[in-house]
Amino acid sequence: MWGLSVEGLLAIRAIVFEYEQVTSASASSRAQGLAAWFTGLGQGQPVVSVDLTVYRISRIGVIAQRAGSSRVEVVWDPVIRFEKLLDYMFCRYHEGVPGKPWEHEYCTRLASTRSGYCRLHSNSVKALYELCAQGYDRACSAIASSSEKFTVYALDYGGSKLKIGLTQSWRLMWRIAEQPHVSAAGIYEEGILGARNLEKKLGRQRVATEGSAVRLIERLRLSAQLASRLLTEAGRAASRLAAMLSSLGLNGSYNALSVIPLKHSPKDFTSIRQVDLEALEGRKVRIVDYWAGIVIIEDTGGSLYTIHKSELLHRAIRGVIEEK
Numbered sequence: 001m002w003g004l005s006v007e008g009l010l011a012i013r014a015i016v017f018e019y020e021q022v023t024s025a026s027a028s029s030r031a032q033g034l035a036a037w038f039t040g041l042g043q044g045q046p047v048v049s050v051d052l053t054v055y056r057i058s059r060i061g062v063i064a065q066r067a068g069s070s071r072v073e074v075v076w077d078p079v080i081r082f083e084k085l086l087d088y089m090f091c092r093y094h095e096g097v098p099g100k101p102w103e104h105e106y107c108t109r110l111a112s113t114r115s116g117y118c119r120l121h122s123n124s125v126k127a128l129y130e131l132c133a134q135g136y137d138r139a140c141s142a143i144a145s146s147s148e149k150f151t152v153y154a155l156d157y158g159g160s161k162l163k164i165g166l167t168q169s170w171r172l173m174w175r176i177a178e179q180p181h182v183s184a185a186g187i188y189e190e191g192i193l194g195a196r197n198l199e200k201k202l203g204r205q206r207v208a209t210e211g212s213a214v215r216l217i218e219r220l221r222l223s224a225q226l227a228s229r230l231l232t233e234a235g236r237a238a239s240r241l242a243a244m245l246s247s248l249g250l251n252g253s254y255n256a257l258s259v260i261p262l263k264h265s266p267k268d269f270t271s272i273r274q275v276d277l278e279a280l281e282g283r284k285v286r287i288v289d290y291w292a293g294i295v296i297i298e299d300t301g302g303s304l305y306t307i308h309k310s311e312l313l314h315r316a317i318r319g320v321i322e323e324k
């Protein structure tokens with residue numbers, strides 16, 4: 001049977017994946033010292049419990065758009081031939097049912113702002129929400145009346161602090177999967193202003209960091225160490241997260257998740273040679289794995305490379321994307 005194929009002038013809009021649950025673990029953290037005294041629970045009472053589910057990616061695809069058409073196609077197990085890279089990007093705007101980006105209509109104009117939008121969409125709710133999540137409070141106020149739900153999450157990247165972040169609620173799993181992580185839990189859901197205020201408040205705490213204060217490369221290295229052991233040590237990851245959430249002053253039960261690669265170890269994503277998109281011009285590669293926002297690609301000679309998904313997305317490409 002012939003698989004789907006998208007060719008000509010095109011753009012890759014997103015990396016998508018299917019997944020399966022591979023293991024789970026639960027852990028509690030008990031109140032200690034002052035926290036125990038303040039909560040009145042006394043030593044030994046659980047204050048935070050975490051139910052961690054570990055998912056493994058089972059299939060990887062790309063959302064691809066032909067230039068000039070607002071419709072997109074999902075191409076699974078994609079083989080991509082980069083005939084020519086063009087010097088422009090397409091506007092990142094798309095709209096449709098939340099959670100189903102492959103059914104969305106994508107903007108067909110070229111990006112003209114630094115944040116990757118055309119002039120028409122540079123003040124859209126989507127563009128403003130992204131600015132808000134990056135810490136521009138005026139952008140948060142501008143979309144305060146939006147009915148969209150946002151989730152504040154706490155992410156363990158394997159360091160001594162938690163990363164506190166904000167995302168559209170439907171995007172939580174995708175947002176976690178696109179950054180280095182051992183595990184992460186949604187801890188609060190609200191409208192944009194409430195969520196942003198809590199994110200700021202938590203991010204100021206000693207045990208937390210708001211946004212990406214710790215460099216991405218460091219978070220990648222630390223998280224790959226622990227995430228590579230998740231299959232056998234999920235309980236340890238759940239305990240770590242429970243203890244860190246407890247230190248943050250939280251109590252209650254939290255569902256946490258982790259997304260591990262299809263067949264490689266997270267450590268492979270730090271050791272395989274990284275390339276930029278320019279290195280792929282004129283070549284044909286297959287996408288074989290994905291973790292922490294990084295794609296592993298294999299060329300026709302069987303060599304493996306990594307490339308960050310931000311290099312791949314929204315760039316105007318002349319080429320062919322087809323199912324393996």
Ligand SMILES: [Zn+2]
Nearest residue numbers: 091107118121
């Ligand atoms: Zn646009």
